[in-house]
Structure formats: structure tokens, C-alpha cells
Amino acid sequence: MAITAVEAADSRPVLLGREKVERGIGIALLVGVTIWLIWNFIAGPVQFVNVALAGLRLGAIYALIALGYTLVYGIIELINFAHGDLFMLGSVFTSIVLVKWFGAGTGSLADWGLMLVTLVIVMAMCAGLNITSERVAYRRLRRAPKLAPLITAVGISFIFQWFGLLLNGSSQKSWPKVIPDGGLVLGPVTIDWSTIIVIVVTVPLLLILSYIVQRTRQGKAMRATAQDQDAARLMGINVDRTIAFTFALGGAMAGAAGLLYLETFGTTRYDAGFQLGLIAFTAAVLGGIGNLQGAVLGGVLIGLIQGFNDGLPYGFGQKWSQTVVFTILILLMVFKPEGILGKPTIEKV
Amino acid sequence: MTATESSPASTRPGEPMLSVDDIALYYGNIAAVKGLSMRVHKGEIVTLIGSNGAGKSTTLRAISGLIKPRAGSISFNGERLTGKQGHEIVKAGICQSPEGRRIFPRMTVSENLDLGAFLRNDKEGIAADRARVLELFPRLADRISQKAGTMSGGEQQMLAVARALMGSPQLLLLDEPSMGLAPVLVDLIFDTIETIRDQGTTVLVVEQNALAALRIADYAYVLESGSLKLEGPAAPMAEDDEIVRAYLGG
Numbered sequence: 001m002a003i004t005a006v007e008a009a010d011s012r013p014v015l016l017g018r019e020k021v022e023r024g025i026g027i028a029l030l031v032g033v034t035i036w037l038i039w040n041f042i043a044g045p046v047q048f049v050n051v052a053l054a055g056l057r058l059g060a061i062y063a064l065i066a067l068g069y070t071l072v073y074g075i076i077e078l079i080n081f082a083h084g085d086l087f088m089l090g091s092v093f094t095s096i097v098l099v100k101w102f103g104a105g106t107g108s109l110a111d112w113g114l115m116l117v118t119l120v121i122v123m124a125m126c127a128g129l130n131i132t133s134e135r136v137a138y139r140r141l142r143r144a145p146k147l148a149p150l151i152t153a154v155g156i157s158f159i160f161q162w163f164g165l166l167l168n169g170s171s172q173k174s175w176p177k178v179i180p181d182g183g184l185v186l187g188p189v190t191i192d193w194s195t196i197i198v199i200v201v202t203v204p205l206l207l208i209l210s211y212i213v214q215r216t217r218q219g220k221a222m223r224a225t226a227q228d229q230d231a232a233r234l235m236g237i238n239v240d241r242t243i244a245f246t247f248a249l250g251g252a253m254a255g256a257a258g259l260l261y262l263e264t265f266g267t268t269r270y271d272a273g274f275q276l277g278l279i280a281f282t283a284a285v286l287g288g289i290g291n292l293q294g295a296v297l298g299g300v301l302i303g304l305i306q307g308f309n310d311g312l313p314y315g316f317g318q319k320w321s322q323t324v325v326f327t328i329l330i331l332l333m334v335f336k337p338e339g340i341l342g343k344p345t346i347e348k349v
Numbered sequence: 350m351t352a353t354e355s356s357p358a359s360t361r362p363g364e365p366m367l368s369v370d371d372i373a374l375y376y377g378n379i380a381a382v383k384g385l386s387m388r389v390h391k392g393e394i395v396t397l398i399g400s401n402g403a404g405k406s407t408t409l410r411a412i413s414g415l416i417k418p419r420a421g422s423i424s425f426n427g428e429r430l431t432g433k434q435g436h437e438i439v440k441a442g443i444c445q446s447p448e449g450r451r452i453f454p455r456m457t458v459s460e461n462l463d464l465g466a467f468l469r470n471d472k473e474g475i476a477a478d479r480a481r482v483l484e485l486f487p488r489l490a491d492r493i494s495q496k497a498g499t500m501s502g503g504e505q506q507m508l509a510v511a512r513a514l515m516g517s518p519q520l521l522l523l524d525e526p527s528m529g530l531a532p533v534l535v536d537l538i539f540d541t542i543e544t545i546r547d548q549g550t551t552v553l554v555v556e557q558n559a560l561a562a563l564r565i566a567d568y569a570y571v572l573e574s575g576s577l578k579l580e581g582p583a584a585p586m587a588e589d590d591e592i593v594r595a596y597l598g599g
Contacts, residue, residue: 224453233436234413236436236516
């Protein structure tokens with residue numbers, strides 16, 4: 001049936017007064033931020049590009065962690081509180097495998113190969129740990145009230161932190177990095193080697209993940225299970241295995257984030273997962289929880305926001321970093337509770 | 350009591366394909382079905398009828414492995430299904446179009462049909478079945494790349510049945526296929542069920558629309574409050590005024 005112009009006009013949402021005001025405030029905020037960015041760019045274009053690159057690097061790491069939150073939420077509607085700590089274990093595992101076992105960080109060319117091998121090992125270790133936690137702490141609670149697995153997730157978070165404490169000790173440790181300091185000099189701008197490596201590792205991982213979810217049989221099973229578990233069972237999908245596979249994917253991404261974090265900042269802390277996990281979770285919510293592209297977008301946005309706020313001449317400075325991030329989250333939640341790419345929840349009839 | 354109750358099994362020769370023996374099904378501590386036994390033979394349309402809340406859907410959920418019987422057993426082609434998981438039962442050859450359709454709303458009609466064939470690897474067989482279900486339900490062919498959740502209730506019902514057929518089941522379980530459909534579509538669905546049987550698939554259909562179900566079924570079981578009240582060949586049951594009045598709301 002052809003839709004006439006009149007029908008199309010009728011179907012346009014009618015804005016109520018209150019919504020008009022809210023939309024006005026939202027647009028005013030966006031305009032304000034844009035002006036602020038342009039103003040900063042004019043004040044110091046080189047500095048602007050440098051902090052944007054640093055923000056992008058951090059954002060890519062957030063994105064990898066955020067994917068783990070959003071994958072698990074998408075399939076079983078669980079906020080996996082232990083996920084940040086899994087990322088922390090990824091960085092600790094990297095320090096053990098890459099530096100202690102392989103002895104990398106001496107500056108030889110072989111280090112790069114060892115780092116790639118370590119990436120695969122750490123991704124596998126974190127995937128395995130995430131599958132184990134699902135098997136032990138969440139699977140039996142799948143039909144329990146939502147609060148029960150949430151609490152066991154907090155428990156797993158403490159167990160992971162204790163594991164990190166055991167492996168890493170209670171103080172922050174510094175490690176030699178494979179990626180050298182300095183970077184690619186392009187006129188006045190320097191792109192850090194670590195930024196390049198983070199992007200070079202993250203982008204293919206995101207492409208592979210997207211391919212798995214969109215194109216493979218396993219991915220199809222994941223999407224079906226996310227929409228309706230019982231219906232998925234009636235299609236012959238092994239729902240338990242599909243959920244375990246989802247945890248494995250999320251865990252692998254957290255492992256990769258752990259390695260990239262260590263190679264960027266060179267330090268490990270047993271409680272690093274709390275703060276980064278919280279910010280990555282915020283990224284997942286910002287982008288629209290359950291939406292994979294949203295998690296990446298949210299991660300990159302928060303990375304950029306922190307980069308700009310911490311490094312721009314007219315920013316609030318690093319001490320306000322968290323405040324700015326969460327203020328933006330609150331503002332977005334007020335105006336668009338489903339997140340940037342999230343779909344409004346429709347009550348099931 | 351009635352003639353239909355006397356040794357009904359004698360009218361159905363051969364080994365049953367599906368046999369449900371004395372099962373008890375519970376939701377928490379509430380009994381939904383008690384001591385139900387039933388048989389489905391190859392090539393039959395069997396119907397399980399009864400009022401709302403009689404335990405019909407619960408029985409189908411148990412056959413598909415979505416809930417575990419607390420007592421009794423279910424077997425299919427001599428193989429014990431009790432204790433198997435849902436996906437293993439699909440592999441054994443039983444597909445279900447569940448109550449409330451349960452199509453995947455954010456996927457297209459085409460993707461829904463693909464998921465129906467999730468366990469199959471025979472590309473040609475899948476293509477043939479796809480052509481077959483689109484011939485049975487031409488409306489789905491028109492909507493093939495539309496998101497399933499945006500279709501009308503009747504179209505979603507057709508998709509649910511078509512999706513179950515894509516698994517190429519030996520036994521097709523249909524839960525309330527006429528639910529919420531316009532009368533003209535109800536007739537279409539029941540005609541289609543007969544066609545499906547004629548094409549070689551055995552059918553167990555659960556219905557509240559008892560008379561319509563009895564018209565196409567070979568054999569019927571009547572459930573009331575979780576217990577079997579009556580069983581027998583379907584045609585005489587539909588003509589027995591006393592039965593119709595007592596159990597079928599006629």
C-alpha cells in the first residue's frame with residue numbers, strides 16, 4: 001500500500017509542551033559542547049588533535065570492555081559486575097605471560113611476536129574464566145529472580161579481585177612494555193605507537209566479533225537466544241552452550257583490553273577493574289545496553305570526553321574527569337533513557 | 350460411560366510414534382497435569398482438547414523438553430525423551446509451533462524460517478522445504494524480508510507453523526494454531542494442517558476450538574483440570590451430543 005503525504009504527516013509524532021522543552025534543552029547542550037570544542041580547537045589545534053588521539057586510545061580499550069557487558073546483558077539481561085575485574089585479570093595475566101614467562105620487554109624484534117602470542121593466550125584465559133563463572137555462578141540462577149545472579153556477580157567480582165591480589169600483590173606494579181615510547185611524527189602532531197597498536201588490534205577484533213554475531217551459525221543462535229530462550233530451544237539451539245559462547249566472546253574482549261591497557265600504561269593493580277569496569281559499563285549504557293555498535297560508540301565517546309576534559313586548555317582538568325563523564329551520562333539518561341543507539345523498550349503484551 | 354472409552358487402543362494398530370506414560374507436570378508446587386497417558390501413531394492427526402488451563406500447552410512444553418515431568422515418561426520412536434534437553438528433542442524429530450507464536454520479532458520472516466532449519470545441513474532439503482512452506486502460506490512469501498514483529502497476528506501464526514515445518518519434523522506439535530485468527534484464516538489453518546499430514550508429517554494439535562480440531566483429527570484426547578477425561582476416535586466424539594455438551598462447550 002502506498003502511503004500518501006497526508007498519512008505520513010499524520011503519523012509524525014506530536015510533540016507535547018514538556019517534550020518540546022526537553023528537546024530544546026538537549027539541543028542547547030549539544031550546541032554548547034560543539035562551541036566549546038571549536039573554541040578549544042582554535043586555541044590550540046595541535047593540542048586538540050593530541051588529546052583526541054589519547055582519548056581515542058582510551059576509548060578503544062573502554063569499547064572492548066563495554067562489549068563484554070553488553071553481550072552478556074543482551075543475552076541474559078545480567079549486569080555482570082565481575083566483568084571489570086576480568087579485564088584487570090587480563091592485564092595481570094599479560095604481565096605474567098609476556099614479561100615473566102616470555103621475558104619480553106627487552107626491545108628485541110621477537111617481542112612483537114611474543115606479544116601477539118600472549119594476546120591469544122590471555123584472550124583464551126579470560127574467555128575460559130568467564131565461561132567458568134557463568135557455569136558456576138549464573139547458570140543455575142537463570143530462572144531465579146534477577147537480583148540473585150546480580151549478587152553472585154558481585155561475589156565473583158570479589159573472587160576475581162582476590163585472585164588478582166594473589167597474583168599481583170597489593171601495590172601497583174610497573175612492567176617493561178613491548179611497545180616503545182614515542183610515536184609517528186606527522187609535522188606538529190605525534191601519534192603514539194601505543195595508540196597505533198591499540199587501534200590496529202581493536203579494529204580487527206571488532207570486525208571479527210561483528211562477523212561472528214551477524215554471519216555465523218553461532219551468532220544466529222546468539223541473536224535468537226537473546227530474543228526468546230524457549231523459542232530458541234524449539235529451533236534446536238543449545239541455549240546453555242550459546243550463552244557460554246557469549247560469555248567466552250565477552251571474556252576474550254576483556255582479555256585483549258587487559259593486554260592493551262598494560263602495553264599503554266605499563267602498570268597493573270588488583271583493583272584497576274573497579275574504576276575501568278564502571279566506566280566501561282557506563283559506556284555500554286550510554287551507547288544503549290545490549291547493542292554492540294552502541295558499546296563501541298559509547299566507549300569511544302567516553303574516551304574522547306575524558307581526553308578533551310583532561311587535556312584541553314579550557315577543560316575542567318583531570319580531577320573533574322569522572323564527574324564530567326557521569327554528568328554526561330545522567331543528562332543522556334534523562335533525555336534518552338534507552339541510550340544513543342538503544343531501542344525504546346516496548347512492553348510485551 | 351460412553352462407547353468411545355472402551356479399549357480405544359484396539360482401533361489403532363502398530364507401535365505408537367509418541368507415547369506419553371502417566372506423566373505429572375508441575376509449576377512450582379502447583380500440579381498442572383496428573384497421570385496423563387497418550388499415544389500418537391505415524392500418519393495421524395491427534396488432537397488434545399480441553400478448556401483454558403486444562404494443561405494442554407503444559408503437556409506440549411513437556412514433550413518438547415521445556416519443562417521436566419516430575420513423574421512418568423515420554424518416548425518417541427522407542428527412544429526415551431524424558432531428561433533430554435529441548436535441542437536434543439528437536440534433533441530427534443519433534444518440532445513445535447508454540448502457544449503465543451513466539452516468533453523472533455526483530456528478525457525478518459526469512460531469518461525466522463532459517464532458524465527453523467537450524468539443525469539441518471542438507472541445503473537442497475532446506476530449499477525444498479522453504480519452497481513448500483511458502484506455497485502453503487503465500488502471504489509469507491510477500492513478507493519475506495519484513496521484520497516478523499511488524500506482521501499481523503494471523504501472519505505471525507502462519508510464520509510460527511512454517512518455521513516449525515522448516516525443521517522437517519516427523520512429528521509436528523501445534524499449540525493453538527487458530528488462536529486469535531479471523532474465521533476465514535481459521536479454516537485456512539485447519540485445511541493446511543490436513544495438507545501437512547497428507548504430505549507425510551504426523552501432527553499433534555492442541556486446541557480450544559474443539560469442534561474444528563475434531564473435524565480434521567483422527568483421534569482425540571480430552572483434558573480437564575490436568576487429567577484425562579476422555580479419549581477416542583475424533584469423528585464419533587464430535588457427533589456425540591452428550592460429549593459435546595459436557596466437555597467441548599457445544
